[in-house]
Structure formats: structure tokens, C-alpha cells
Amino acid sequence: MSRLNTGGLIDRARPLKFTFDGKQYSGFEGDTLAAALLANDVRLVARSFKYHRPRGILTAGTEEPNALVTLREGARAEPNSKATAVPLYDGLVASSQNRWPSLGFDLLALNQLASPIFVAGFYYKTFMRPAALWEKLYEPLIRRAAGLGALSGLPDPDSYDRKHAFCDLLVIGAGPAGLAAALTAGRSGLRVIVADDDMAMGGHLLKERSEIAGATGADWAAGVVEELASYPNVTLLPRTGVFGVYDGHEYGAVERVADHLPEPLPGQPRQRLWKIVAKHALLASGAIERPLIFPGNDRPGVMMASAVSAYLNRFAVAPGKKAVIFTSCDTGWQTALDLQAAGIGVAAVVDTRAQKPALADRLDLSDSVVALQGAIVDIKGSKSVKGATIRDGSGKETTVACDLVAMSGGWNPAIGLGSNFGNRPVWSEELNAFLLDKTPPDFSSIGSAAGRMSLTSALGDGIRAATEVVQQMGKSPAEMAIADVAETGGTNENMLWVPSGIEGKAFVDFQNDVTASDIKLAASEGFVSIEHLKRYTTMGMATDQGKLSQINGHGLLAEETKKTIAEAGTIMSRPPYTPIALGVVAGHHRGEHFRPVRHTASHDWAAENGAAFVDVGQWKRAQWFVQPGETEWRTSVDREVNATRGGVGICDVSTLGKIDVLGPDAATLLDRLYANMFSTLPVGRARYGLMLREDGFVMDDGTATRFAEDKYYVTTTTANAARVMQHIDFARQVIWPELDVQATSVTEQWATYSIAGPQSRAVLQALLPDIDLANEAFKFMAAGEYRWRGTKIRLFRVSFSGELAYEISIGANRGRQLLEAIMAAGAPFGIVPYGTEALGVMRIEKGHPAGNEMNGQTTAGDLGMGRMLSTKKDFVGRAMAQRPGLTDPGRMSLVGLKPLDHAATLRAGAHLLAKGAEPKAANVQGRVTSAAFSPTLGHSIALALVTGGQERIGEEMMLNDIVRGSDVPVEICDAVFVDPAGERLRG
Amino acid sequence: MDNVDFISRRENVSLAAVMARKGVTAADIGGALAVEIPKAPAYRSGSGLGLVGTGPGTWLALSETLDNEWPSALEAALGSLASVSDQSSGYAIYRLSGANARELLQRGAAIDLDPLAFSAGSAATTVISHIGVTFWQVDDTPTYDLVVFRSMRESLEHWFESVAASV
Amino acid sequence: MTHYSLFTLLRNAFSGHRHWDRAWRDAEPQESYDVIIVGGGGHGLATAYYLAKEHGITNVAVLEKGWIGGGNAGRNTTIIRSNYGLPGNIPFYEWSMKLWEGMEQDLNYNTMVSQRGVLNLYHSDAQRDAYARRGNMMRLHGVDAELLGRDQVQAMAPFLDYENARFPIQGGLLQRRGGTARHDAVVWGYARGASDRGVDIIQNCAVTGMLRGPDGSITGVETTRGPIRAKKVGLSVAGNSSRLAEMAGLRLPIESHVLQAFVSEGLKPVIPGVITFGAGHFYVSQSDKGGLVFGGDIDGYNSYAQRGNLPTVEDVCEGGMALMPMIGRARLLRSWGGIMDMSMDGSPIIDHAPVGGLYLNAGWCYGGFKATPAAGWCFAHLLATDQPHETAADFRLDRFATGHVIDEKGQGAQPNLH
Amino acid sequence: MRIPCPYCGDRDSQEFVYRGDAAPVRPSDPAEETEFFDYVYLRENPAGPIDELWYHAQGCRNWITLTRDTRDHAISAARLTSEGKSA
Numbered sequence A: 001m002s003r004l005n006t007g008g009l010i011d012r013a014r015p016l017k018f019t020f021d022g023k024q025y026s027g028f029e030g031d032t033l034a035a036a037l038l039a040n041d042v043r044l045v046a047r048s049f050k051y052h053r054p055r056g057i058l059t060a061g062t063e064e065p066n067a068l069v070t071l072r073e074g075a076r077a078e079p080n081s082k083a084t085a086v087p088l089y090d091g092l093v094a095s096s097q098n099r100w101p102s103l104g105f106d107l108l109a110l111n112q113l114a115s116p117i118f119v120a121g122f123y124y125k126t127f128m129r130p131a132a133l134w135e136k137l138y139e140p141l142i143r144r145a146a147g148l149g150a151l152s153g154l155p156d157p158d159s160y161d162r163k164h165a166f167c168d169l170l171v172i173g174a175g176p177a178g179l180a181a182a183l184t185a186g187r188s189g190l191r192v193i194v195a196d197d198d199m200a201m202g203g204h205l206l207k208e209r210s211e212i213a214g215a216t217g218a219d220w221a222a223g224v225v226e227e228l229a230s231y232p233n234v235t236l237l238p239r240t241g242v243f244g245v246y247d248g249h250e251y252g253a254v255e256r257v258a259d260h261l262p263e264p265l266p267g268q269p270r271q272r273l274w275k276i277v278a279k280h281a282l283l284a285s286g287a288i289e290r291p292l293i294f295p296g297n298d299r300p301g302v303m304m305a306s307a308v309s310a311y312l313n314r315f316a317v318a319p320g321k322k323a324v325i326f327t328s329c330d331t332g333w334q335t336a337l338d339l340q341a342a343g344i345g346v347a348a349v350v351d352t353r354a355q356k357p358a359l360a361d362r363l364d365l366s367d368s369v370v371a372l373q374g375a376i377v378d379i380k381g382s383k384s385v386k387g388a389t390i391r392d393g394s395g396k397e398t399t400v401a402c403d404l405v406a407m408s409g410g411w412n413p414a415i416g417l418g419s420n421f422g423n424r425p426v427w428s429e430e431l432n433a434f435l436l437d438k439t440p441p442d443f444s445s446i447g448s449a450a451g452r453m454s455l456t457s458a459l460g461d462g463i464r465a466a467t468e469v470v471q472q473m474g475k476s477p478a479e480m481a482i483a484d485v486a487e488t489g490g491t492n493e494n495m496l497w498v499p500s501g502i503e504g505k506a507f508v509d510f511q512n513d514v515t516a517s518d519i520k521l522a523a524s525e526g527f528v529s530i531e532h533l534k535r536y537t538t539m540g541m542a543t544d545q546g547k548l549s550q551i552n553g554h555g556l557l558a559e560e561t562k563k564t565i566a567e568a569g570t571i572m573s574r575p576p577y578t579p580i581a582l583g584v585v586a587g588h589h590r591g592e593h594f595r596p597v598r599h600t601a602s603h604d605w606a607a608e609n610g611a612a613f614v615d616v617g618q619w620k621r622a623q624w625f626v627q628p629g630e631t632e633w634r635t636s637v638d639r640e641v642n643a644t645r646g647g648v649g650i651c652d653v654s655t656l657g658k659i660d661v662l663g664p665d666a667a668t669l670l671d672r673l674y675a676n677m678f679s680t681l682p683v684g685r686a687r688y689g690l691m692l693r694e695d696g697f698v699m700d701d702g703t704a705t706r707f708a709e710d711k712y713y714v715t716t717t718t719a720n721a722a723r724v725m726q727h728i729d730f731a732r733q734v735i736w737p738e739l740d741v742q743a744t745s746v747t748e749q750w751a752t753y754s755i756a757g758p759q760s761r762a763v764l765q766a767l768l769p770d771i772d773l774a775n776e777a778f779k780f781m782a783a784g785e786y787r788w789r790g791t792k793i794r795l796f797r798v799s800f801s802g803e804l805a806y807e808i809s810i811g812a813n814r815g816r817q818l819l820e821a822i823m824a825a826g827a828p829f830g831i832v833p834y835g836t837e838a839l840g841v842m843r844i845e846k847g848h849p850a851g852n853e854m855n856g857q858t859t860a861g862d863l864g865m866g867r868m869l870s871t872k873k874d875f876v877g878r879a880m881a882q883r884p885g886l887t888d889p890g891r892m893s894l895v896g897l898k899p900l901d902h903a904a905t906l907r908a909g910a911h912l913l914a915k916g917a918e919p920k921a922a923n924v925q926g927r928v929t930s931a932a933f934s935p936t937l938g939h940s941i942a943l944a945l946v947t948g949g950q951e952r953i954g955e956e957m958m959l960n961d962i963v964r965g966s967d968v969p970v971e972i973c974d975a976v977f978v979d980p981a982g983e984r985l986r987g
Numbered sequence B: 001m002d003n004v005d006f007i008s009r010r011e012n013v014s015l016a017a018v019m020a021r022k023g024v025t026a027a028d029i030g031g032a033l034a035v036e037i038p039k040a041p042a043y044r045s046g047s048g049l050g051l052v053g054t055g056p057g058t059w060l061a062l063s064e065t066l067d068n069e070w071p072s073a074l075e076a077a078l079g080s081l082a083s084v085s086d087q088s089s090g091y092a093i094y095r096l097s098g099a100n101a102r103e104l105l106q107r108g109a110a111i112d113l114d115p116l117a118f119s120a121g122s123a124a125t126t127v128i129s130h131i132g133v134t135f136w137q138v139d140d141t142p143t144y145d146l147v148v149f150r151s152m153r154e155s156l157e158h159w160f161e162s163v164a165a166s167v
Numbered sequence C: 001m002t003h004y005s006l007f008t009l010l011r012n013a014f015s016g017h018r019h020w021d022r023a024w025r026d027a028e029p030q031e032s033y034d035v036i037i038v039g040g041g042g043h044g045l046a047t048a049y050y051l052a053k054e055h056g057i058t059n060v061a062v063l064e065k066g067w068i069g070g071g072n073a074g075r076n077t078t079i080i081r082s083n084y085g086l087p088g089n090i091p092f093y094e095w096s097m098k099l100w101e102g103m104e105q106d107l108n109y110n111t112m113v114s115q116r117g118v119l120n121l122y123h124s125d126a127q128r129d130a131y132a133r134r135g136n137m138m139r140l141h142g143v144d145a146e147l148l149g150r151d152q153v154q155a156m157a158p159f160l161d162y163e164n165a166r167f168p169i170q171g172g173l174l175q176r177r178g179g180t181a182r183h184d185a186v187v188w189g190y191a192r193g194a195s196d197r198g199v200d201i202i203q204n205c206a207v208t209g210m211l212r213g214p215d216g217s218i219t220g221v222e223t224t225r226g227p228i229r230a231k232k233v234g235l236s237v238a239g240n241s242s243r244l245a246e247m248a249g250l251r252l253p254i255e256s257h258v259l260q261a262f263v264s265e266g267l268k269p270v271i272p273g274v275i276t277f278g279a280g281h282f283y284v285s286q287s288d289k290g291g292l293v294f295g296g297d298i299d300g301y302n303s304y305a306q307r308g309n310l311p312t313v314e315d316v317c318e319g320g321m322a323l324m325p326m327i328g329r330a331r332l333l334r335s336w337g338g339i340m341d342m343s344m345d346g347s348p349i350i351d352h353a354p355v356g357g358l359y360l361n362a363g364w365c366y367g368g369f370k371a372t373p374a375a376g377w378c379f380a381h382l383l384a385t386d387q388p389h390e391t392a393a394d395f396r397l398d399r400f401a402t403g404h405v406i407d408e409k410g411q412g413a414q415p416n417l418h
Numbered sequence D: 001m002r003i004p005c006p007y008c009g010d011r012d013s014q015e016f017v018y019r020g021d022a023a024p025v026r027p028s029d030p031a032e033e034t035e036f037f038d039y040v041y042l043r044e045n046p047a048g049p050i051d052e053l054w055y056h057a058q059g060c061r062n063w064i065t066l067t068r069d070t071r072d073h074a075i076s077a078a079r080l081t082s083e084g085k086s087a
Helices: A033-039 A107-114 A133-145 A176-187 A217-229 A305-313 A331-341 A358-362 A455-472 A516-524 A530-537 A550-560 A582-586 A603-608 A633-646 A666-673 A721-735 A760-767 A812-829 A836-845 B026-033 B070-081 B099-108 B150-164 C006-013 C042-055 C090-101 C103-107 C125-140 C150-156 C183-196 C238-247 C310-323 C325-329 C369-385 D033-041
Strands: A011-020 A023-029 A068-071 A078-082 A092-095 A160-172 A192-195 A234-237 A240-246 A250-255 A271-283 A287-289 A302-304 A322-327 A345-351 A369-372 A375-380 A387-391 A397-401 A404-408 A411-413 A426-428 A433-435 A443-445 A507-509 A611-616 A619-625 A649-652 A657-662 A685-692 A698-708 A711-716 A742-745 A750-756 A783-788 A791-796 A805-811 A892-899 A911-914 A924-934 A939-947 A956-961 A966-973 B007-010 B014-020 B043-046 B049-055 B058-063 B082-086 B091-097 B123-128 B131-139 B143-149 C032-038 C060-063 C118-122 C146-149 C171-175 C200-202 C207-212 C218-223 C228-235 C254-266 C274-276 C283-286 C291-302 C331-343 C349-352 C358-362 D002-005 D009-012 D017-021 D049-055 D063-069 D075-080
Touching: A011 A033, A023 A033, A078 C254, A160 A176, A160 A250, A160 A455, A160 A582, A160 B099, A176 A192, A176 A217, A176 A271, A176 A455, A192 A240, A192 A271, A217 A234, A240 A271, A250 C310, A271 A455, A271 A582, A287 A305, A302 A305, A305 A322, A305 A331, A305 A404, A322 A331, A322 A375, A322 A387, A331 A345, A331 A358, A331 A404, A345 A387, A345 A397, A369 A387, A375 A397, A375 A404, A411 A433, A507 A516, A507 A550, A516 A530, A516 A550, A530 A550, A530 C183, A582 C310, A582 C325, A582 C331, A603 A611, A603 A619, A603 A812, A619 A633, A619 A836, A633 A649, A633 A836, A633 A924, A649 A812, A649 A836, A657 A666, A657 A721, A657 B082, A666 A711, A666 A721, A698 A721, A698 A783, A698 A791, A711 A721, A721 A742, A721 D049, A721 D063, A742 B014, A742 B082, A750 A760, A750 A812, A760 A805, A760 A812, A805 A812, A836 A924, A836 A939, A892 A924, A892 A956, A911 C125, A924 A956, A924 C125, A939 A966, A956 C125, B014 B026, B014 B070, B026 B070, B043 B131, B049 B123, B049 B131, B058 B070, B070 B082, B091 B099, B091 B150, B099 B143, B099 B150, B131 B150, B143 B150, C032 C042, C032 C218, C042 C060, C042 C183, C042 C369, C060 C228, C090 C103, C090 C369, C103 C183, C118 C125, C118 C150, C125 C146, C125 C171, C146 C150, C150 C171, C183 C200, C183 C369, C207 C238, C228 C238, C228 C369, C238 C254, C238 C331, C238 C358, C254 C310, C291 C310, C291 C331, C291 D017, C291 D049, C310 C325, C310 C331, C349 C369, C358 C369, D002 D063, D002 D075
Parallel strands: A011 A092, A160 A192, A160 A271, A192 A234, A271 A443, A302 A404, A322 A345, A322 A404, A345 A369, C032 C060, C032 C228, C060 C200, C118 C274, C228 C358
Antiparallel strands: A011 A023, A068 A078, A068 A092, A240 A250, A250 A271, A287 A411, A375 A387, A387 A397, A426 A433, A611 A619, A649 A750, A657 A711, A657 A742, A685 A698, A698 A711, A750 A805, A783 A791, A791 A805, A892 A939, A892 A966, A911 A924, A911 A956, A924 A939, A956 A966, B007 B091, B014 B058, B014 B082, B043 B049, B049 B058, B091 B143, B123 B131, B131 B143, C118 C171, C146 C171, C207 C218, C218 C228, C254 C291, C254 C331, C274 C283, C283 C291, C349 C358, D002 D009, D017 D049, D049 D063, D063 D075
């Protein structure tokens, strides 16, 4: 066991059991999985992506590239979880990934034998012969070896939530600078949100031995958090990572609500997406320690120096018994102090610099090797470090036994979020690191994220920046003073150490196995832009998103290309800053709640009467009604058509778009929107209208009714309801704002039923005895407002089925009552409800164009409605409709189709070829737009667009439907199959 | 909605869309209806009539009682000042009251509902969970009234239930 | 140019990989060329390659303002397919598929063309018939297409949501020969092939203006590395088409829009080919390295920022979760954006510009990657012969004036709806 | 993205529908085919500030003219389109 007897921010009173690869261990509340594994001397945790080299725990944060495990099991399995960022909970189950047969013995480690071949970009140079083998052999092998963890393949059982938040100041990161800023702003009365993706706030104060105002750094942090929690104007969000900066001061963040529990509590989401609008944001995300590049720097037991300190100080875990420090800055020496304070031997300290720092004097180096201007040139041990070969300034090499190497190559400010808007960071000569230059609006970095590495400067920077924000918000800043800060080891010069002449496996990108020699090879082949380097070597494309690799890689590239790192530049970070679950972004919208459902007023009635429903946009519409004994949908539909054409049927058409167009200039506006005239429509009459887009093609059709001089009631197709509403608002607000016309949707206000069939008048007369419905009194296309049981209703004599038909509308609150009353009144006449399928059959029998014909690619002329285009007035689309491409006589026009063999089935989506023509594209003369079985005619019928269709009535053609394997000889006929003269309508 | 005690349906309220005609000001409309009329998105009520600002020159009017004749009476009262459309059947109306109400709405609406920004009399037409809604704050409990197109009330109620479980 | 093969890879492996030449020459700009191609993306480099290989025109320069492949070629979701519906498009995209199928051998560069199938799901009878129409027209052009029912789809992709979907899956249109290719490798493969045949590839050379002859025709370009003359100038700059055309005094029927794309952390193989959701905005495939590469709709507003906003990310993830609820546990690793030159009918333009000496390859919307080989072939053909290639005959600039639009989705003159 | 609706205030861009450049003005004479072609099809498509039309579909249902820079999406002005050029 490597748990220290005292210290750490863990709760020793609450032990937690967990398993890793089936073996049982225990840790404490406050541990991460990584800390608990180290406490139990578990070193080997994973295998690397390409070479399957043994990997351990490198860091103590979300920048971890190596210790990836699959957390949980079954449908809750979370592949590629960073052990260093997983809070331990009782009963936690984790397993290693990407190894076969086991973590200890991974056959794919044989890849290392082929490492001379498996260099960067090798796959671009081979696998080309023979071509067929790529999909059959090479690629399957590569794909099976690739990838890290596996998805369970089962639906994600957890639920996710979303929240919108608004504040004056968003503080990203609750380390010393962030807490100081939040405290300043909080005390000054600003609305503050503080987010930190760790389970506890304090940042590196939790990982170092430091003192502020007489308390330990951790206790000071806890005190500040407690004070902030007392302010109603401050919102504290631990376990919450800000992942992206977006336009309009908007920030995306993910709160891990229940990831620290075995399962979310009932009703509790696993995670919550926060969409935060913050007038100001301060990036206090700290800095990320840079690895050093030396052979074997990926062996389990080689760790970042700050991580070693974190495990010692925060988790009371000794990651090793005998350590070697390799550092190019003071951090390594600070870790040596932490190790000795915990009673752990320091076998050697290797510093790339010439002088020891001042804090070295506090170390007992009596039996330690100290090598200045030195470097580690080799690591002994494979699955765990056994020793390190050190070369000192004079070139002498000594091998020192050790089981832990703590390395520190300096610090990179964690500036990723700041470059989300595409602004390149700039190289600071003074700090030897990249800093933000241009940033998103009202966004700046503070503390070590801005290069102010010391504790004192970080705290001061937090106060300064927050004070400026408070003043900008027009408030008076609170007096802030944070006294007597005991400094930890400052990190001066932050030299970027770039090795030269490296032999062996020295890793730059640990997870993607990118070595220093890969960078050299890429440069020699001309991939010298950092973007080419990234893509050719895959450096920075792993799950740590280049946080540890990029600067070292760019340093090596600059060395190879004899350019400065400032000239080479760096990659801009893109959202998300750390990877986020897709489930949390989708939130509530999955499964049947992917999109809302819209129900008509008769929905329940229809369900009670055997309706089968179909989706039409977001609406559910009855497609047909299954009567007892009917097992095949066509049986129900034929019955509905026959019953309607033979007697009377009723259909819910409430989903049509309905728009009130009102005001003195309503008539003028409709004249300009519709291709035909509407200002001439008398009050109490309805008229069929055709609407074009401005490019001259057909947009939509529908009837419009005039209920008063200044009141039109416009209907649209269900699919185009929103589009027409927007079009009307565009016309009256943007094109012709001078018109005095108002418009609003009344789609939801009116429940509307179509009553069709020879008995429809009789049924309505029974329902409305005191209205004169005689043909002469209520002619075709008449309309009026009446009362039914005291409630206003509207009656229209319009027909889509071609039968004598009416539409009746009532306030949707009484929609079901009216429907039931009509069914009662119609019972003696054998009234049946019919669905969208029967409606479709009847409109095809009548040759009415609908959505399939008006699919945005057809003109009025194509659909036989060319004469509706008025020549007396301008209207939307008139000019562009004149273009040759739209008036070319060679265009296809609407015709009907009958199968020569009455038993054959016609289908929409088929094409038409001249009789005997070879089935190839050049011979296509038309396409079938709508088709259905006509019970009225006893055979399948269809509408089609055919080149020169009108002149080819009676001609035989071949219907070609290759993907459904049917060729059907057909005869072109007039599109109106039933009652061409239209007597029934007007009877 | 069984498990959501702080949300209830308001049944008998008549509704109408009021749309000012060219050149007619909010004051003209307010005068005709004897009620202080909001110019911005806000809610005002008086003499048995509520008015919610839904756009420049457009309001949603509510009567306190369900009355078939009310929309035509409103239209008559406004004469040529405005166009009126009966919407009594167009919407389902919900009342949400209590601290959970603000938290629930904030989960759905991308609008700042903090008392500093949204208080009694404030109103907004926006979208919650892909569903268009208009809501306004009635008092500082806080109590909100919310209208949604009737055809989508089940979808919104499901959203209420799923979010209320974690509020 | 060293030939790439297992043999040369082995030979180099045992000599420390010191003998590879540069993949392409980093050329200095000359005074003048026969042809200048503006834009060092996949299309521009393929054009140069085919000018040299098919037409023997090698006095050519490709001018790239940044690093080759830095624009849309490096930002797409790597899908290749020819499952278009209109006769104006199908021959061109099928010719592109044929070129994809022979690319590795032709370029001697493994661009990882993998034909694992493209499956467009449908969720209604009307959508089924619309897909049947597209599939039938493909078959009539000799292109592979199959209309699958629900059970066949479930056999191919058991992880989709068949139980409680809001818009149940009814079937799909499958093009088995569709799939993916490694986008960066396509850029580097063409660059290597063109450079080896004498084409100068000039990076960090942004065009800032047009040089005009006495009759007003274009005689070269002004660049950040000095003026360069040429008999013919071909624009192949995708999202920046309008900005370059403006330098020649032209306005185009194009708006530039941002399309976001996303990749997940690396996962073991779980998604076989390319799958597109028919009831929302989501399409996905899995790269050879294991990342799920996915996207959805464009953001919808004009943009040159190469980045988008949260509503689109939410819309895409909602579509993904609705279609395959297993991906809730996968993690989004990285998102980025490209600049789409959305045309007024959703189809491209390969044509002379109405100014002498200037040629346009533009209007690719979000379908440019799959068109890379054929766009290169046809643009080279136009530049070499001043005649449109037969498969690209309908991609005329004047089609909007004459009304012979190629509008696959029937959305009309509203670029963000295509 | 947040959009400042002149009536409703600061709103999520999800509530709006984008149409495009606000500069083209619909010609009054349908016989002018070339003018109409220019209006319907040709666009400046600048990389910089542009006046553009947005429809507040899920809000006040008004058309809004935004002045926005297409390079960094920064919005500098917003007005109701129907109220013409604000003073």
C-alpha cells in the first residue's frame, strides 16, 4: 500500500470499494480512480494506441493522455474515461481497454517490433496492392486494432438536462486567481458564476503545500467557497467544465450532476448542459505542465512532477518509493521537497539548467545524484520504471535505480478557450510559452492562464481583473487584500527544453504514439506547417487534444526547420475544450421526444375509432380507420373511398395551415402573393389560389375565403403552413411595408372537417336545420359564418375529393363535440370517417396536384395551371416565371396513367420510357409523382409528369421502377379519372 | 400532470389576437379598451381584460371569463383601430407558481428570468424544448401564466414532468 | 519522386527513413505561367494534376494563401458518393466515383478510398417514393442503388432506434460503392502527383487582385508575393469564390455559409459505413482510427468565420441520439467549421466567367469533397480545351438567367435551404 | 449565438430564421427580367459587415435587419425592417 498515514484532502472515515479489471481494491471519499489505483500500487493501467506499449498514470488532471479506462458496465459503459478525472465512488467498476487477451499480456504489443515500419504516415505509402484487398483485408485489420474503448451498443439509459443562465461575470476555473476574482466580484454585488470541472474548488491550491493568510492554500480556498456560497448573487458550479465560447457572450458548459454516484438518483439527470450568457468572462484555467522528451518517457512510473505533488498532498498517496527528478524549471525541485516531506527518497535531481534554484538549499541532497545541464537518456523497465540513465553536463552517464521519475518541462498557460474564435495565440519570449493575444469580446485570461505563475501574482491578478469588471459594470468594487502568502517554488524562465539527437522511443504525443523521430520525418517530407505536422503525424488529435504534446512538437519542428517557435506558431483550440458526452448536448430530445407531437381536436376520438396514425410534419393524422375484421390496410381504405363516393364520409383536415389576413389592404396583398386575382373575390365566396416563389416555381396552393371587405381566411398545405406565414409576413413587412394589412396564424384556433359525398348536404342539413343549403342558396365555393348550438362555425362548399363536399370549422375546443354530432346526424346515411390515404386516393382520382407534384421543381404550366398566372397585375414570381427554362414547351406536363394490365400496381418514384425504348437515362420521358389503387375504377392509377404529356393522351409507355423490380406497360390518359365534367361538385 | 403540484391548467379564458392597423399607436388601443397597454413585451390587466405584448403593434388579449361573444365585442370596441382574431381555442393556458416555477422555466427558456431582469408584468414569446410559448409573470411569488398552441400541450406537459423531477 | 510501396517502405525503414523526398516541391513563384489555379485545396491540386497528366499542360502554378488542404479539403466529413437524383448531376458524380476507385494506383498514394456503403434512411411513404425516384434515376445512369426495407436496414445497422423513435425508420436507399476517403491524403496525393509533373505549388501566396489586359480580360493575378501573369486563371477557392470574383468585378449566385463537423473520441468499430438520418439533420461514419465523424445542417447565416454556434451542435446531437441512442456515452472530441459556397440551386458551377481569361469552379455547397477528382478532371478539361466536359455540361453559370436550374431539393433561390 | 431583437430584446439565435442580404430591393416592374434576375440570384456575399434579414419566427414574428460582420459574427446594429432606415 502506498497510502500515506496522514494528510490529504480525502475522508479517511469513508472507505470506498472498487474493482479494476475484476480485482477488488479500496480507496477513500475524495480520491480519484487514479489516486486510488496508485494507493494500491497499480501502475499498469492501459496500452497505447499504435504500439500497445504499457502505460500508467502520467498526470492528475483532465489533460491525461495515458490512463484511459472503460468506466462502468453494460449500457452505462463510458469508454476512454480518464482515471485521473473520475471521482471514486463505492462500487465503482472500471476495466482497461484496447488490449487482447489481457492488460498484462497484450499480443498487439508485437506492433513494437514493426515500429521501424509503423512510422508517421506509413499507411499512405502502402496497402495499395492489390486494390481489392483494402476493404477486404487491410482496412478491417486496421479498424479492429484502432479505436480505444468500445461503446456498449445499447441505448444510453441515463437522462440529460439543460439550463440557461445569465450573469455579469463568468469565472472559468476556481484556482487562486479564479477564487480571488469571484470573491472580489461577489462582494461587489455582481451576478457571478464560478465553474470548475474538479469535484472540489481550489485548483492547484489543493495539490501544493502553500499558505495564504495563515491558512493552508486548501483551507483558504474552502473558506472563500463558503463565503461565496453565502451570496445569493453568486452561483458555484463544481464538477462543471466550460467547453466552448460562442457568439453573443454565450458559453457552453457541462455539469456532471451524477457521475460521482453509482447511478443517478430517481428523476436526476446524469449531466446538465449549461448555456451561459455572461457579460464578462475571466479565464482562470491555470497552466498545464509540459512533459520532457527523452527515451522511455512513457513508461508507467514516469509522471509529471506536479502530479506527483498532487498525489502526495491532495490524496496522501506516494506514487513511488525512490524518485528521480528531471526538470527544466523549479517545479521539479518543489516536488523533491514534497517527496522528502513525505519521507520518500530522492535518488537524483537532473536539471537541464546550469544553476540550482534557491529552493534547492531546503533539500537534503546528501545521498542524491545532482546533474546540472543534464538529461535522462534512458529509462529501465517496461511495465514499470526500474531505473534511469542520467547524462550530466560533462556527458558522463550514470544509471540510478528508482521506481518513479517526476518530470517538468515548464508550464503552458491553459489558453484553449481563448482561441475558439480563431485568434492565434502569440509566443511570449519572456515566458517561453504561448499567451492569448486577440480574444473573444469581454473575455480575458488571468493568473497562470495569463502567465502569472506565482501564487501572489495569480491572487493579485484575480482581484485586479475583477475590480476592472466591477467598475465597467458601474458598481463600486469591494476593498480586497490577500496578505502574507507563503510562496511555493516559483517557475522562472520556464525554458522550453528541446532535445537534439534523440535515439529510441521518446514520445511527444503519448496517446497517439508520436515520437520525436516522427516529427523529424514529417519535416523532411515537407509537412512543415504545424497544421500539416498535426495531420501527418496525428500529433494533438488524441483525447487529450494536444494539451501535453503541441508545444513540444512545435519546438522540435522549429528546430528541424531552423525557424523560431514564434514563427512556427501553434494550433488554435476548437470546442469542446475537454471532450463532452453527446447525450448531454441532445438533452431531452431523443426517442419519441426528439420532436414535439401535434394532435388535432379529434385525435382521441380517432384513436377510439380504430385510427392508424401517420406523421405529417409534427402532426399525427389518421391515415385510415380499421374496422373489426379488417386485417389489410387497403381493405379499410377502399371501404372509406367507396363509402364516401357512394354516400358520405368525414375527414379531419385541421392540420392545414390557416391564416387570417386582415385590414384595408388585405385584398391588395393577396393579389401580389397569389398568381391569380383575389381582390375580385366577393364576400362569402372562396377561391382556389396558386402561390409562386419569387424564382417562378410553384410554392403552395390552397383556398382563400373573404368573410368581409377587410377579412380574408387563407388556407395552406400542412407542410407549408410555417413557410407561407413567413412569406406573408415578409411581403407585408419588407417588400410592401406601406400596405395596411395584418396577419396571424389561426391554424390551432379552428378544428376543420371535410364532409364529402352525395349525402353530405343531407347530413349537414340534419345538423343545421335552419340554414338553407339548397344548391342555389349555397353554391359551389360559397362560404359563410353561422351558429351551431350557440357557437360560431364557418361553412365552406369546397371539395378536394371531387364529390359534393363541404368543410365545417369550429373553435377547436368544441371540435370533438361537432365531430360526434356530425357522426350522429350522418348515421342514417352510413357516414364513415376517412383518413389521409383515402383522401389521397380521391384527389388522385380527380387529378388534383398535391405535395408530390408541388415539390419545388415544377411550374404552374407543368401542373396544367398555367392559365392561373394573371397577366393584369404583378405578383411574386411573375417575372422569373417567364424565363425560357420555365416556359420551354419541352418541359414535362401533368397527365394520368392507367396500367394496361388492371392487376398491375403503379408506384410513385418510377420513370416513364417510350414503348420499347432501352431503359437508360437518355430515354427517360417522364416520372410518376403520385399513385394509388382506385376502388372507384378497380385498378391502380397514377399522376405523372411526361415530356409533351398533353399531346400524348392514349399513348402506351413503359413504367420503369428498377429499385422495386417492376416494369409496367401503361397508357397515358387525362389526369381527371372520375367525373371529369365536375357535375358532382356542382350538383 | 400528476407529479407537478405547482402547475395547473386554466380552463375558461377567452383569447384574441389584437393587431394595430397602420398609424394606430398603443395608446390609441389602450384608450379604446380603457386599459394601460404595454408597448414592450409586457403584461397589463384591468377591467376584466388582460393584454400581453407579443410584437410591435400586436397583443394577445385575455378575458377573465370564457365568453363566446367576447372576441366580437372586443373587435367592435376597437373598430378600425385594429384587426382582431379569435384565438380562444388556439391555446392551452397553464399557471405555474412558486420558486420551482422560475427554476423550471429557466431550464427551458433562454431568457434571463432573474427578478432583476424579469418581474411581475414582464412577458416573453419564445421557445421551450422546440415548442413555441408565450408567458408572463403575474406576481412575485413568482406566478407565471403560459400559453402554448393547443396541439402541442401533451408534448409540453411531458417536458414539464421530466424537468420538474429534477428541479 | 520515390515510388511508394511496401518495398520502398521496408527499404527506408532499415535506413532510418532518411531517403524519402519531399512529398511536393515548395516552389517559388515564376514570372508567368500558361495557367494559374487559385486555391490549393483538393479541387485546385486535382485540376493541376489532370492538366499535366491528361492534357500535357505543365507550365501551371497552384497558388494557396495558407497551407495546401487548409480550407474545406481539410474540414469535411470525408464522404464519397454519387447518389444524386437529377440527370444534370449524376453523370458528373459517377465519373468522380470511377476516378475515386482508381485513385490509389493512379496517384501511387494510399488515400484510403473505402467503399463501405452510404445508407440514406427514410421515415415516410412520401420519402420512400422520393428515394425510389433518386435510386431509379441512378440505376438508369448505370449507377448502383438499392431500396431497402426496414428489416434489411436493421440487419445492417442493429444499433439504430427501431423501438420508440419519434419518426420510425421505414427503410433506406443504399449505394454500396459509396463510402469515405482520407481527405488530407487526397490533397497530398494530388500535390505530389502534380509537383512531380512540373506543376509549381506555391503556399503562403494570397491573391489580392487581378491583372487586366487592354481588352479587360484577365492576364494574371496580384499576390502577396508579387504579380504573376498567366494566359488563363482558374478560380477554385470554394467559400471564397465571391471574394475572388469581386476582384474581377463579378457578383455570383452564391452565399458563403458555415457548415460544422464533429469527431468523437476513438472507439472500436461500431458503425460500418455512412448513415444519414432522414427525419433530422445527422449523418455519421467511423474513421479508420475509430473516431465517429458526423455532422448535420449548415448554421444557416452567411459566414467566413470557419466556426459555428451551439444551436447547430444541439440539433446534430439531438438527431444523433434520436437515430442511435448508444452514442450518448460517446464523447465529442473536436468540432470545426468550413466555408460552404452555397449556390442558388444547390448545384455547382464549372464554366467560363463572363470576363476573358477567367474560369470558375465554384458553388460546391457542402458536397465538394466527393467531387474532388471529377471537378479536377472537368475543370482541367475546360481550361485546356475551352469546352465543358460532357459530364459537367449543365454546370453553367448562365443557367440561373435561362431558368435551367439543377435544384435537387426543390428549395429555389434560397442558398441556406439546399 | 444571441441576437438583439429590437422588440423582444436579447434572444437565442434558435428563435430566428435567416433569409439573407437585405440590400436587394424587389423591382416594381415584372417586365424588367434582368433586374429581377439580379434581385433574385446575385449576391455581394461580402467577407465583412452586411445588412441581412432575419425573421423572429419564435418571437414577435417580425422581420429584423441586422448589421453583422460575416468574418467574426459581431452584430453592430438591429432594427425592425418594416420601420425602414432608422434615423
